[in-house]
Amino acid sequence: MSGIRRSVGLGLLVVGILVPFVPLALTAVSSGWRYPALVPQTFTGRGVALVFDPDGEVLAALLTSFTIAVTVAVVAALVGLCGGRALGLHRFRGRRLVQFLLLAPVLVPGFAVTFGLQVFFIRYGLADTVPGVVLVHLVPTIPYVTLVLGATFASFDVSYEEQARVLGAGPVRTFVSVTLPAIRPGLCVAALFAFLISWSEYVLTLLIGGGTIRTLPLLLFSYIGSADLTEAASVSLVFALPPLVLVVAASRYLTGAQSGVVGLGRL
Amino acid sequence: MVLTETIAAPVAAAGAGPASARRRWRVPRRARVALLLAPPLSIVVVFFLGGFSQAVAQSFGYVPFLPTGEVGLGAYRDAWADPAVRASIGLTFRISFLATGLAVVLGVGAALLIRRSGRFRRVASTVFQSTLPVPHIVGALSMLLLLQPTGFAARVGDAAGISEGQGSFPILTGDRFGWAIVAEYVWKEAPFIGVVALSALSSGVAELEDAARTLGAGPWARFRRVTLPVLTPGVLATSIIAFAFSFGSFEVPSLLGRAFPSTLPVVAYERYRDTDLTSRPQAMAISVAIAVTIGALVLVYIALVERSGRRAP
């Protein structure tokens, strides 16, 4: 009896999660789908052609998005390593204040802050440039990465470093061969989410990039506004695929990183 | 005493040699902490606090690089008096509360279900988590294609005989209530809350439930008195994150909602992009109000995390 109920529940769960993907995938390949047919009447490769057009805007946007997100992930990881070490390994006065300061940008929507910043970005020539967009993406990502690495360092035993030093390793050698392997899962999760947050960011890119820096979400947004949703659906699939692949690839690290899940709330 | 001296002597002799020349100056601990914290904190202070205080200043009527006009609470008064903003406040809270509440119930329910799904556990939890990395814009487009009047749900409804052709299916997108917006948030946030619940469930809850069983607690008593209370702190903290996100998200209501009433972030954005620069202070005022609301939630979140005795993530 409860076995049947459980199966029904699981079935509903799977359907509820997967059903929204069905019209998206069908729309991406349909050229004619009159109401009220359940499946499209005619199919097209137009969406695929649009995405893979070597001179097209989709590939260009993909490249821009990728460049920005990778830069953000690398910078955020490097900065986060410093802050995370301080938070995780040291007890100091004002630690809670620091934690609050870091948590706020993760949760407070970025546009509230960017409204105030935009004038300055324009004034100092950062508006409408890739560095400007990277900089504004760092505002939510660096605090997040710092907090995740803080939790990672908190469960790292410094005695390993002391052991390495006693065995004759210098500070750099100790960091590379002892510390880095130990914190790698946390570092991977943090950098992954920094990448994903930057990859999915829309408003901040729009405000600072001013429409000149066209990342995938900007392009997708304008396609959704147009009448032709086949193109929007195709671009959607290209846009959603890298995050899915990355999260699956990192899934074995994700289960161990409790603190990392905050990032999921922002995606 | 004699013993220490004999041992100390050779060390002192060696110290006079080349070793002492390489003795490094060690950075004091406090300075080290400050140095380590400087990079992330400078970003937060300059860009986050700086941007936020600029938003506050501009909401009071101060405009950088331009001669300052009238300074005061005018923008807040105007925004509060505006029926578009009034309607937006109710809508934003309603959508956020409804979406978060549904996501908590469905997410925790799904986690409990998945935990007991035996050999389907892996598949079920993978499917369940598949929406997590999907960007919200894609989620919004999916909901649009699913729920719009000619969407997939209406087609299935017609085929199943529940609805009868165009116009008979309930309007779920661009509606006054914001059903599609709620649906998108639930679709994304329920798995988020579920993942946290699942990891809490897999860490020792089963043992506590066994202990409760041997003490005579039946299934319902175990659930109500053991499982649920153990899940509460983590789920509560997660639901605050989910609430904060849905409260401050721009893309989803902008794609799935209507122009009036719209949620606060959309209204703020519209005011900001208005060609009439005089509505900018209002945009700032609304954003500041959103940020303050969420900031208060962050404080509640930290208090909850500390009370449950865990490290803040």
Added chain:
Amino acid sequence: MGSSTGTAVSLRGLRKAYQRGVPAVDGVDLEVAPGSLVALLGPSGCGKTTTLKMVAGLLDPDEGDVRFDDRSIIGLAAEKRPVAMVFQKPLLFPHMTVGQNVGFGLRVRRTAKAAIAARVAEMLELVRLPDLAHRKVGQLSGGQEQRVALARALVTDPAVLLLDEPLSQLDAALRIEMRDLVAGVQRELGVTTLFVTHDQDEAVALADKVALVLDGRVVQHAEPRVFYERPASVAVARFFGGRNAVPGRVAGGRFTGGGLDVAVPTGTPPGDGTLVVRQESLALVERPAPDVVPVRVIAARYLGTAMTVTVELADTTRLELTAPPATAVAVGAPAHLHLPPEACTIVPT
């Protein structure tokens, strides 16, 4: 639930395999007298915890029966069985106070509040933790946690108390203190108790009877001293720290082997057999006498409170004995070993 008279527990042919063909519990038979404390002793992974969980109802046996006062309780859900269990970890509910934890079993039975409070106070008194009812569980020490867990288990007056290595995570001094507490409480309440442990000292000190479990079966069930004096097999003797086992034959009322020739009790079956004798039963003596065999001292190790001496028989079989620490021993020299026949047991080879 009749704890004054006690409940008889009977396990019959219990079997359980987590994986097909790899039995964790392989036919356990055990009779527990009403009101007694039986220790299920065995190395880790021998199936003793699995057995306990089947009695608790947390696991269903593949085969066999569990009977309380000769009534089968198989098919009865764990929460319906008149048992209480204390686990290896205290498993106190983290969101409740000490008092709420102890009162849990009564609250789920919808007992009146005043009655719960009185009973909780009584139980905390019993485990010598009065006035702690309002403490949060996170503020307790390891020993206090286990005492609260014990109080929580006893609060519903269970017919059978199951203890799954409740002391194994405590440090040595605390473990002995807790052992006395458990023994005292059990005797005071007279509740039939099954106690799982891997520590033979603990089992011997606590239990009325010990059931030694090896590879999913009860290999010997007896009073503690029997395991030292009349072990059922070489494995049992070894588990209890016995160092000496000499293979040989029994014929005509005597055991021969390893250069020994010893009289055996009447009734010992003839044929191949192994002589087992405790190192504490052997002694070095000054001169030849009855039951004394010539040996050569191979090694001697001083242990502070005693001395371990290894000697070699004529055919190079080695025996170990425990001697007083002041014994004068010359390594390599011949000596005389007293081997009392009544201390020897012949077990199947």
